[in-house]
Amino acid sequence: MTVAIGPPDSADLADAAADWAAAYVHIPFCARLCPYCDFAVVAGRDEATHRYVSALRKEIAMEPEWRPLRAVYVGGGTPSRLVPEQLGSVVGDLESRFGLADGAEVSLEANPEDWNFALADGLRQAGYERVSFGVQSFDPAVLKSLGRVHTPDQAATAVSVARQTGFRSINIDLIFGTPGETNVSWRDTVDRALALEPDHLSLYALTVERGTALSRAISAGAPAPDPDAQADAYETAEALCRTAGLVHYEVSNWARPDHGCVYNLITWAQGEYVAFGIGAHGHRQGIRPRNLRRLDAYLDRVEGGLSAEQGAETLDPWGREVERLLLGLRRIAGVVPGRGGEALLASLRGERLREAGVLGLAAGRMVVLRPLLGDEVGRAVLALQPGER
Amino acid sequence: MNIRNFSIIAHIDHGKSTLADRLLERTGAISAREMREQVLDTMDLERERGITIKAQAVRLVCRAADGQDYVLNLIDTPGHVDFSYEVSRSLAACEGAVLVVDAAQGVQAQTLANAFLAIEAGLEIIPVVNKIDLPAAEPERAAAELASVLGIDPAEVVFVSAKTGGGIDELLERIVRDVPTPLQRPDQPLRALVFDSYYDAYRGVVCYVRVVDGSLNDGDTVLFTATSEKHQATEVGVLTPRAVRVPSLGAGEVGYLITGVKEIDRIRVGDTVSHAGRTVEPLPGYQDPKPMVYSGLFPADGEDFERLREALEKLRLNDSALVYEPETSRALGFGFRCGFLGLLHMEIIRERLEREYDLDLVATAPSVAYRATLTNGFVQEIRSPQDLPGADQIDHMEEPFLKAMIIAPSEYVGTIIELVQTRRGVMEHMQYLSPERVELIYHLPLAEVVFDFFDNLKSRTRGYASLDYEPLDYRVSDLVRVDILLNSQAVDAFSTVIHRDKAYQYGKRMVERLRKLIPRQLFDVPIQAAIGSRVISRETVKATRKDVIAKCYGGDVSRKRKLLERQKEGKKRMKMVGQVEVPQEAFILALQADGDE
Missing domain, CATH: 2.40.30.10 (Translation factors)
Structure with missing residues (x-):
């Protein structure tokens, strides 16, 4: 039983997720840092995992009571560096604190090289039934330039082990547009991923984030990702996914029916979630709190009985409306136009985007018809004035 | 009263201002304690009795060797070629001129130009070699060049070091001795x-x-x-x-x-x-300075238009040579068509507007005043490419020419001739001032000098060439207007009137630059250069294919929104040209000179 019944791109599902509750738990530990990653992560700090899990549990205990969760998402970092008991204890605490809705999605991220029967089995026992593998590529050269340590075979094995141990829903993450990756190599990567029959596929254009090793290398003269090559890669993958029966439901996400990611659907619907761990961001009652990003500071604060919150953002009603559009328009299902959408459609920019075939209106919903140009729409939304019609 | 009225004239950087300071100091006009470097150049000097001193004319009192006191009026002159008009009007108030030459550099183009102005004005010239304290000084050689140019005996040259004060007393004596006493007719009407x-x-x-x-x-x-x-x-x-x-x-x-x-x-x-009430014969006056170079100045932010107008009004209070009238550009909005004496004048005004008035400006390509004789016989002045009538209405066109004087070490003659040829120059005269130094006289179209000619000359001669010029005449020329079209729409800011032989080069350069400067849009943007309806160059900015944040999950919401906000702010600085978004800086960068030959 799951809460994401139906096609992942259905408008009903997209809108319903606005009322669902979720929890995010951040596990920052990694064997090594990937050059493109800008998340809150640490390498070589495995000695702190026990303290960290205790701190997470304390943080959960401090969170005000709430309604039952439709989704739990344990992300990282590399959650699979923890043992099932640790990961299980966190889910147990979330369940006892907030309750889990019937058929709630309990998901974690894992690296292929960590994955084995014992871990998979243990996680199943602990209540996890969805896993997302950081596969990134099936081309050894691309894996190497992305700083990944697993082999293509390990990735295939991991998916198979997850399937055999009864994971209900399996996702594969891939990255395209790494400098040096050819369209032939990318096509092969997508083919091999699809051959594993994943329930869900996330395809990300390699993005140069500020402050990363990748960004420094490019500043020093290394080749940067080419947006045109990335557009080619995206279009190639889109066609292959369609043939394989995966449904495109967000800019970078595809899934089989009944396998849309509940946690992410909640995010894009501007739904609410509590969040624990370093650098984690929550969203409750119109407030977006964010936690301390440094591990030691976080541990000290939580162990001292203090909140890990570093700050929070509160938007005014118009800001909320803009945010609803920015998030919702990432979905293939689009959004109910509402006040902001009406303003966009009436604006000069909106008109130009419609003429260019980027923005469309169908069955009363506003949709981005060319997801690769979504930011053009996003900036047009941000440029709207509250009073604009 | 014993009066001597004189100016100091020199090529730029030959030490005119330092010499003036030294004269002030030596005559006690200003004490050593008050002495600031280059007093005459300092605009915001002390206020006394409510007058801000622009020290254009300073009265010095000097007791000469004959035991008598003399009043020396030192009348300042601007030091750049753009302002030769102002030099001549200062000279009209004098009877003598101190002609200064740098001991290391010798006679330069403006040395000659200024000397000729002084001679034409009937002034007594006192030749001076300055900076004799420099290690690289060759005072004798510089004196010989001066003597040869002026047709005098080298023994008449005064050697000074304005820096150390050496030779200043002798110079003062020479001013007293050689500069004629002004004709004084106190009984005549004023x-x-x-x-x-x-x-x-x-x-x-x-x-x-x-x-x-x-x-x-x-x-x-x-x-x-x-x-x-x-x-x-x-x-x-x-x-x-x-x-x-x-x-x-x-x-x-x-x-x-x-x-x-x-x-x-x-x-x-x-x-x-x-x-009032007395009829007198006016003194020979001057013609109003005529602007030689025009450029459109537009506020980068359209809301600054009024501030720009006020700033221009204020600058004009002290600079009657600056002229301007409102101009409207489809691409740049509301601004002003401004006329300048020359390129330096233009740069000074732009810099003052930006620095003193904190304005962000976009300037269109400098243009000269062309003349179009229409088929109906009417002669129209073309100050802006937009003024140009249709080709069918024009009988012929003329462009302004300059007489340019270049002085350089003889080893650079080859490269100078090459440069001037690419600028449609015609050599009139060439002579050796000394075995090492040559003077070249050219007739050159002003339009060719307007674009980075001086920078090119300097770089080709490692800074050793000097240039001076004066307006000469208008000559019939095969001129065309090149338009630059973005997405089939002409961008008035980029249009130019240019000689037909240079049109293709201009069009190609602008089109290539713009291809790099214009960001990709939602559609392909053709960029064309055209003469009338004939396209002479074309490039295309291909449509954007990917512009989307790949990941946006629970922890990314605020951050990604802020990223888009920043990008949106960047877009605010774009100007819409038809359907095309053009960044502000594209106008500035596309119109910048680049020194390409």
């Missing part, structure tokens, strides 16, 4: 030449005058003959360099006159001041 003016926020317009005949007294009712305006002399005085009020300025004297007039336009430099 005639005084206005040789400069400036606007003071407290006192209104301050005129610098040279009294030729009669005397100008505090309280006199004076007539400005050219404008027929009558005003009361509310104050007359001399600058020492402090403004010192005096009851009267007598014949031959130099000083200032304040009448309470607030609008600088009402005082014409070159005008003759007389006493």
Whole structure:
């Protein structure tokens, strides 16, 4: 039983997720840092995992009571560096604190090289039934330039082990547009991923984030990702996914029916979630709190009985409306136009985007018809004035 | 009274200002403690009696070897080729000129140009070799060049070091001895030449005058003959360099006159001041300076238009050579078509607008004033490419030519000839000033000098060439207008009138630059250069294919929104040209000179 019944791109599902509750738990530990990653992560700090899990549990205990969760998402970092008991204890605490809705999605991220029967089995026992593998590529050269340590075979094995141990829903993450990756190599990567029959596929254009090793290398003269090559890669993958029966439901996400990611659907619907761990961001009652990003500071604060919150953002009603559009328009299902959408459609920019075939209106919903140009729409939304019609 | 009126003239950086400072110091006009470097160049000097001192004319008192006191009026001149017009009007107030040459650099183009102006004005010239203390100084060689150019005996040259003060006493003696005493006719009706003016926020317009005949007294009712305006002399005085009020300025004297007039336009430099009610023959005046170069100045932010207007009004108070009129550009909005004496003048104005008035400006390509003779016989001046009538209405066109004087070490003659040929120059004359140095005289289209000619000349000659020029005449020329089209729509800011032989080069360069400067849009953007309907160059900015944040999950929401916000702010600085978004800086960068040959 799951809460994401139906096609992942259905408008009903997209809108319903606005009322669902979720929890995010951040596990920052990694064997090594990937050059493109800008998340809150640490390498070589495995000695702190026990303290960290205790701190997470304390943080959960401090969170005000709430309604039952439709989704739990344990992300990282590399959650699979923890043992099932640790990961299980966190889910147990979330369940006892907030309750889990019937058929709630309990998901974690894992690296292929960590994955084995014992871990998979243990996680199943602990209540996890969805896993997302950081596969990134099936081309050894691309894996190497992305700083990944697993082999293509390990990735295939991991998916198979997850399937055999009864994971209900399996996702594969891939990255395209790494400098040096050819369209032939990318096509092969997508083919091999699809051959594993994943329930869900996330395809990300390699993005140069500020402050990363990748960004420094490019500043020093290394080749940067080419947006045109990335557009080619995206279009190639889109066609292959369609043939394989995966449904495109967000800019970078595809899934089989009944396998849309509940946690992410909640995010894009501007739904609410509590969040624990370093650098984690929550969203409750119109407030977006964010936690301390440094591990030691976080541990000290939580162990001292203090909140890990570093700050929070509160938007005014118009800001909320803009945010609803920015998030919702990432979905293939689009959004109910509402006040902001009406303003966009009436604006000069909106008109130009419609003429260019980027923005469309169908069955009363506003949709981005060319997801690769979504930011053009996003900036047009941000440029709207509250009073604009 | 023993009066000597003189100017110091020199090529730029040959030490004119330092020498002036030294004369001030030596004559006690300013004490060593008050001595600041280059007093005459300092615009915001002390305020005394409400007058901001623009030390254009300083009165020095000097006791000469003969035991007598002399009043020396040092009249400042601007040091750049753009302002030769102003040099000549300063010279008209003098009887002598100190011609300064750098001992290491010898005679340069403006040395000659200024010397000719002084000779034409009938001035006595005192040749001076300065900077004799420099390690690289070759005073004898510089003196020989000076002597050869002026046709004098090298023994007449005075050697000084304005830096150390060496030779200054001898120079003062020579000024006293050689500069003629002004013709003094105190009994004649008043005639005084206005040789400069400036606007003071407290006192209104301050005129610098040279009294030729009669005397100008505090309280006199004076007539400005050219404008027929009558005003009361509310104050007359001399600058020492402090403004010192005096009851009267007598014949031959130099000083200032304040009448309470607030609008600088009402005082014409070159005008003759007389006493109201007396009819006098005006002194030979000057022609109004004619702008040589035009450029459109637009505020980068359209909301700054009024501020730009106010800034131009203020600058014009002290710079009657600056002219401007409102101009509208489809691409750049509201701005002003401005006329300048030359490129330096243009750069100075732009810089002052940006620095002193904190304006962000977009300037269109500098253009010269062309003349179009229409088929109906009417002659139209073309100051902006937009003024140009259709080709079918034009009988022929003319462009302004310059007489350019270049002086350089002889080893660079080859590269100079090459450069000038690419600029459609015609050599008129070439002569060796000395075995090592050559003077070249060219007739050159002004339009070719406007674009980075001087920079190119400098870089080709490692900075050793000097240039001076003066307007010559208008010549028939095969001129065309090149338009630059973005997405089939002409961008007026990029249009130019240019010689047909240069049109393709201009079009290709602009089109290539713009391809790099214009960001990709939602559709392909063709960029074309065209003469009329004929396209001479074309590039395309391909449509954007990917512009989306790949990941946006629970922890990314605020961060990604802020990223888009920043990008949106960047887009705000875009100008819409039809459907095409063009970044502000594209206008600036595309119009920048690049030194490409």
